[in-house]
Amino acid sequence: MARDSQAALVALNRFGFGARGGASGDLINAASDPRGFVKAELARPNGVLLEAPGLQSTPQLGQAVFAYQDQVKQAREAAAKAGASTEAPSQAPPDQKPGLRRNLSLNAVATEIAGQMAGAKPPDNKPTDNKPADSMAKPDSMQPNAAAPPAAKPAPQPLNVIQKTFRAEALARLQRATLVECGFTERLVVFWSNHFCISASKGELARIWAGAFEREAIRPHVLGRFSDMLKAVEQHPAMLFFLDNQQSLGPDSRAGQNRKRGLNENLAREIMELHTLGVGGGYTQDDVTSLARIITGWTFAGRQGQLGAPGSFVFNVNAHQPGPQMLLGKTYEPTGLAQGEAALADIAHHPSTANFIATKFVRHFVADDPPPALVARLRDVFIKTDGDLKALATALVESDEAWRAPLTKMRSPYDFLVASGRLLARVPEDPGAYLNNLNLLGQPLWSPAGPNGFADTSAAWAAPEGIKLRLDIAAQMGARLGPNIDPLDLLEFAAADAASIETRKTIERAESRQQALALLLMSPEMQRR
Numbered sequence: 001m002a003r004d005s006q007a008a009l010v011a012l013n014r015f016g017f018g019a020r021g022g023a024s025g026d027l028i029n030a031a032s033d034p035r036g037f038v039k040a041e042l043a044r045p046n047g048v049l050l051e052a053p054g055l056q057s058t059p060q061l062g063q064a065v066f067a068y069q070d071q072v073k074q075a076r077e078a079a080a081k082a083g084a085s086t087e088a089p090s091q092a093p094p095d096q097k098p099g100l101r102r103n104l105s106l107n108a109v110a111t112e113i114a115g116q117m118a119g120a121k122p123p124d125n126k127p128t129d130n131k132p133a134d135s136m137a138k139p140d141s142m143q144p145n146a147a148a149p150p151a152a153k154p155a156p157q158p159l160n161v162i163q164k165t166f167r168a169e170a171l172a173r174l175q176r177a178t179l180v181e182c183g184f185t186e187r188l189v190v191f192w193s194n195h196f197c198i199s200a201s202k203g204e205l206a207r208i209w210a211g212a213f214e215r216e217a218i219r220p221h222v223l224g225r226f227s228d229m230l231k232a233v234e235q236h237p238a239m240l241f242f243l244d245n246q247q248s249l250g251p252d253s254r255a256g257q258n259r260k261r262g263l264n265e266n267l268a269r270e271i272m273e274l275h276t277l278g279v280g281g282g283y284t285q286d287d288v289t290s291l292a293r294i295i296t297g298w299t300f301a302g303r304q305g306q307l308g309a310p311g312s313f314v315f316n317v318n319a320h321q322p323g324p325q326m327l328l329g330k331t332y333e334p335t336g337l338a339q340g341e342a343a344l345a346d347i348a349h350h351p352s353t354a355n356f357i358a359t360k361f362v363r364h365f366v367a368d369d370p371p372p373a374l375v376a377r378l379r380d381v382f383i384k385t386d387g388d389l390k391a392l393a394t395a396l397v398e399s400d401e402a403w404r405a406p407l408t409k410m411r412s413p414y415d416f417l418v419a420s421g422r423l424l425a426r427v428p429e430d431p432g433a434y435l436n437n438l439n440l441l442g443q444p445l446w447s448p449a450g451p452n453g454f455a456d457t458s459a460a461w462a463a464p465e466g467i468k469l470r471l472d473i474a475a476q477m478g479a480r481l482g483p484n485i486d487p488l489d490l491l492e493f494a495a496a497d498a499a500s501i502e503t504r505k506t507i508e509r510a511e512s513r514q515q516a517l518a519l520l521l522m523s524p525e526m527q528r529r
Contacts, residue, residue, distance in 0.1 A: 005498035016183030018419035062311015169211020213238035226387035227348035237300035250321025268292035278356030413441035482514030
């Protein structure tokens with residue numbers, strides 16, 4: 001039974017989000033056939049898609065943003081005429097709270113488990129949209145001129161549809177991750193969404209489109225072909241906006257000759273450096289410039305809808321650089337939109353792309369230092385199957401290396417919070433607590449600091465300050481839920497006899513159920529994958 005429980009722990013933690021509490025029986029089911037348990041989700045490709053009431057398409061959301069911006073403008077103008085305040089609604093999400101208080105006695109006890117995870121370099125990723133709401137406002141008696149008559153009431157501001165949409169998208173994603181049996185396909189979604197990342201902190205369009213981008217460009221292709229995902233990603237308005245391709249004009253195009261603006265290489269550079277070939281993948285600066293010219297005209301329709309439905313992908317021939325282009329030693333004839341699509345297809349099939357993707361895939365799921373033999377095997381699968389991502393995932397699960405490697409990778413903040421919610425059998429009804437804690441832990445949802453996404457190594461998340469913040473969150477969960485939960489029962493759900501003796505003894509020595517629950521959430525069985 002010990003061996004089966006250990007394999008079940010690998011199945012649930014390495015490939016999924018950990019076992020669910022309650023009567024799920026996840027650990028028992030995984031122990032009976034660990035590899036089959038993980039692969040079962042790959043046989044349900046439609047299960048990757050995410051639909052929920054109220055979630056809208058990118059063009060619909062684009063039109064909602066443009067309408068919202070018009071409302072804000074009208075409200076400002078009305079307020080200005082009335083002599084009232086012209087302050088616009090804040091775009092900063094109201095999902096952050098001031099820092100949590102330390103539980104000092106719990107810190108002392110938790111050193112036995114959490115201490116081994118410390119000592120690493122702090123993460124490079126910083127929250128970019130995490131200003132807390134002002135909770136320190138003075139009471140009326142302390143306000144200046146408290147006795148003065150109230151000022152004229154400002155004009156009512158329209159509902160912030162941007163933040164409402166972001167929270168709805170976040171809730172749908174969190175609920176899916178909490179409820180799925182294993183979570184392997186949801187982990188694949190997280191991996192590819194981070195690989196092809198945008199940042200919701202870019203602006204209003206990026207924020208309202210962040211969830212739709214993942215639903216439309218990532219999820220439909222997670223078990224499909226890489227080339228199809230690449231095309232969907234690079235033509236999605238969220239990516240075009242994030243990397244400024246709507247501002248890129250071919251120097252010799254009609255628009256380029258009439259305006260003072262020229263080529264923008266942001267998207268082309270990240271396609272080659274971060275999305276496909278990788279650094280050292282055999283391309284040059286000339287190739288970056290050539291690809292940037294090839295994809296000029298790739299944009300989205302604006303609020304006036306002159307080129308198409310507002311917020312939809314369009315090809316603007318007037319912005320496209322005319323003529324043939326040389327890229328990676330091949331000439332691409334001037335065929336308009338098809339020129340760029342042909343270039344992307346060839347890059348998707350390049351050997352450097354296969355190697356880059358295989359390396360990142362193994363690093364994410366197995367080890368910070370990817371086993372070379374496993375990388376080579378997955379690279380060959382990628383090439384032989386024409387970038388079949390389901391075949392890539394299957395080959396990973398079937399590899400012995402993925403099951404033999406110790407569970408040493410640190411869970412990201414998102415993985416940790418989802419795993420905790422699953423074990424506690426808490427299906428989120430509001431995303432606020434998750435969004436608050438993700439900001440606090442340095443992984444704000446869909447908001448990495450740069451186009452390279454969030455770090456995917458243990459060193460990024462195992463810094464001492466990060467561990468202390470996780471402990472604060474675990475202590476809060478323990479204080480709120482601990483009195484009604486037996487942590488030792490939860491340990492059986494999470495790991496059974498695969499749990500270490502040290503973890504079991506530490507929980508047994510806790511001064512209270514609240515403290516024991518916090519220690520369980522901070523144990524290696526919950527923090528490592």
